[in-house]
Amino acid sequence: MKRIVSGIKPTGSLTLGNYLGAIKQFVKLQQKMEDCEFFLFVADMHAITVRQNPAELRKRILDIAAMYIACGLDKEKTVLYLQSEIPQNVELGYILQSNVYMGELERMTQFKDKIAKQETSITSSLFTYPALMAADIILYDADYVPVGDDQKQHLELTRTIANRFNNYYGDFFTVPEPLIPEVGARIMDLQDPEKKMSKSDTANPKGFITLFDDSATIRRKINSAMTDSIGVIKFDPENQKGLANLLTIFASITDRDVLDIVNEYKDSNYKVFKEDLGNAIVEVLEPIQEKHKNLIKSQELQDILNKGRDIASDYAFKKMRKCKRKVGLGRK
Ligand code: ATP
Numbered sequence: 377m378k379r380i381v382s383g384i385k386p387t388g389s390l391t392l393g394n395y396l397g398a399i400k401q402f403v404k405l406q407q408k409m410e411d412c413e414f415f416l417f418v419a420d421m422h423a424i425t426v427r428q429n430p431a432e433l434r435k436r437i438l439d440i441a442a443m444y445i446a447c448g449l450d451k452e453k454t455v456l457y458l459q460s461e462i463p464q465n466v467e468l469g470y471i472l473q474s475n476v477y478m479g480e481l482e483r484m485t486q487f488k489d490k491i492a493k494q495e496t497s498i499t500s501s502l503f504t505y506p507a508l509m510a511a512d513i514i515l516y517d518a519d520y521v522p523v524g525d526d527q528k529q530h531l532e533l534t535r536t537i538a539n540r541f542n543n544y545y546g547d548f549f550t551v552p553e554p555l556i557p558e559v560g561a562r563i564m565d566l567q568d569p570e571k572k573m574s575k576s577d578t579a580n581p582k583g584f585i586t587l588f589d590d591s592a593t594i595r596r597k598i599n600s601a602m603t604d605s606i607g608v609i610k611f612d613p614e615n616q617k618g619l620a621n622l623l624t625i626f627a628s629i630t631d632r633d634v635l636d637i638v639n640e641y642k643d644s645n646y647k648v649f650k651e652d653l654g655n656a657i658v659e660v661l662e663p664i665q666e667k668h669k670n671l672i673k674s675q676e677l678q679d680i681l682n683k684g685r686d687i688a689s690d691y692a693f694k695k696m697r698k699c700k701r702k703v704g705l706g707r708k
């Protein structure tokens with residue numbers, strides 16, 4: 377049986393970008409690939425690579441866990457867990473740090489972008505982040521890793537690290553394949569379509585829609601999304617970046633073809649188009665929010681996380697015991 381592994385960091389409220397680029401893909405894959413096992417986790421260890429308020433972090437961890445289920449993942453078929461509850465993730469992360477080079481980590485664009493924004497107080501864990509991410513994946517012998525476009529480079533490095541380990545110590549880890557959606561892999565900021573919609577970018581809340589925004593807020597943010605003065609509805613990511621992003625969101629959230637939507641609105645105007653898009657988003661998010669509200673305080677969610685932790689832990693424990701033996705650590 378093939379295994380699919382992916383995670384999301386609790387660094388802020390989940391955005392529409394996280395939903396369309398990642399969670400919605402998980403749900404689709406689960407429906408399509410029936411013979412696959414799904415290991416999905418909340419990457420809480422990754423969140424503390426930048427300062428987090430402990431109470432807020434704990435709340436967001438559960439928010440994300442509940443959101444996975446509220447968005448339609450099948451709780452029976454999903455092994456759902458918190459990264460920090462499986463100590464072997466960090467243990468393997470350390471071994472992989474010893475199998476990745478400074479030069480490789482320095483080339484990571486996510487790291488370069490984050491230091492460009494943050495300027496001071498860069499933690500060493502932010503730098504070594506890709507080694508822990510590689511561990512999250514190869515510890516469970518993932519065959520596939522569904523992620524948004526921004527994670528492509530990290531996945532390539534994961535493959536490099538896994539191959540390097542296998543070449544030196546003998547075949548041991550499965551080398552994973554990324555799965556990047558055709559539409560929705562890179563949702564852009566609503567106010568600045570040059571940059572990715574990001575949940576930790578709290579400076580401009582009008583730039584992103586969170587999965588917790590109420591209907592009025594969603595409609596307002598879509599209505600004020602940046603477009604252009606051309607005024608014609610067509611898909612032109614070169615010259616109409618903002619509109620192209622909105623068309624992508626529309627296509628992805630409704631599972632329609634971009635060109636089909638362009639055709640429907642080609643004689644219409646931005647105002648009508650935005651109103652319909654706002655409604656389409658609300659229609660999808662409202663029931664998700666309702667489910668999330670019921671789950672968040674439930675024993676059911678705790679039970680799902682306990683079960684997920686036990687299954688993941690069992691696999692991780694066995695794999696790590698063998699891994700240490702391969703590397704020559706310990707006494708036997
Ligand atoms: P941060 O802003 O803290 O860096 P993030 O939202 O970019 O967070 P994650 O929470 O780690 O990053 O992302 C979880 C998943 O969502 C990943 O698979 C990532 O590729 C995907 N994702 C994040 N932002 C977008 C986006 N704007 N468009 C499409 N997919 C996205």
Ligand code: LTN
Pocket residue numbers: 381382383384385419422508509512513521522523527530
């Ligand atoms: N690095 C990712 C989140 C992440 C992840 C993973 C994704 C951590 N570990 C393992 C897939 C598989 C991010 O920043 N978006």
